Amino acid sequence: MADNYVIEMLHITKEFPGIKANDDITLQLRKGEIHALLGENGAGKSTLMSVLFGLYQPEQGTIRKNGQEVKINNPNDANALGIGMVHQHFKLVECFTVLDNIILGVEDTKHGFLQKDEARKKVMALSEKYGLKVDPDALVSDISVGMQQRVEILKMLYRDNEILIFDEPTAVLTPQEIDELMDIMRGFKAEGKSILFITHKLNEIMAVSDRCSVLRKGRYIGTVDSRTPRKRNCPR
Structure with a gap:
């Protein structure tokens, strides 16, 4: 059975003066999954998500939602497509x-x-x-x-966003707040929402995500299943 991808970012390239932040990256998000995006600082994670949210325009590549190509010129377009983002530095x-x-x-x-x-x-x-x-x-x-x-x-x-982007959401939280956020994300998944979760903390990836994609120096390295028997058996 074909994967039910709600979002596909295909061959995305984003350049800034003197740097290629995203170099031919393909990322696919399934409906109802928590998909972690892992990489060191400067790997291109936030840039890629900013492209999806319409803050940046890529030099190359396409974005599809439910198999249909879409153009996201700004965050209003993203919201109209049901895509929301919690930035690492809040926009309040x-x-x-x-x-x-x-x-x-x-x-x-x-x-x-x-x-x-x-x-x-x-x-x-x-x-x-x-x-x-x-x-x-x-x-x-x-x-x-x-x-x-x-x-x-x-x-x-x-x-009413159904595709939720979290950019390093635990960086400013206490341990109790982190646990609460993990529970909230699981609740979103149970409702069928799809989540992209930027982090560099392996314990959080293992605790809450279904799959994990790795970026390094602006390039896509690969995607792995991050579910484990321990995680599947833990209480929700």
Whole structure:
């Protein structure tokens, strides 16, 4: 049976002055899997994901979603295709509230008036469903780094994204917050969402991912099955 790829990045090349950050990379994401992207600093992981999210345009290569070629010119195009991204350095407005950050750019209006009550209900429902407890009225400048990450995740869920990119998501978290994030990612997988997970920590790859692709110096090295009997038997 053919693999059910929700995203295919085929022969992607991205260059910057003096450096080829991605050199003919092919990456394929199956529907409903957690796919880790492993490599040292400078391997091209974040650049490749930024291409998928529309922050960069590749010099060569194509992107397919569900077998159909797509053009992603910017993050709005990515969101329209159901692709969301939590960046390593969060993209939040610190003087705005949690709620305002989540709905920023996709505000619902009626007769010219912002429908914040409906937005609040949706945010709180998502917060409860996924165990992402937040205070919608808190200023982002007043909340912890771990809480800011929850806001970024809720931004993706609010936009109904089904393909979720996490760029080094555990780098700023406490051990307890890391465990909570792993559980959240497993919950997303159980719902059929597809996850690309950038990391350089082997223990996290073994704990949560289904497959792992390795990049080195901007080139694709290979993909391996990262599931183990120990991981399959661990509690969800």
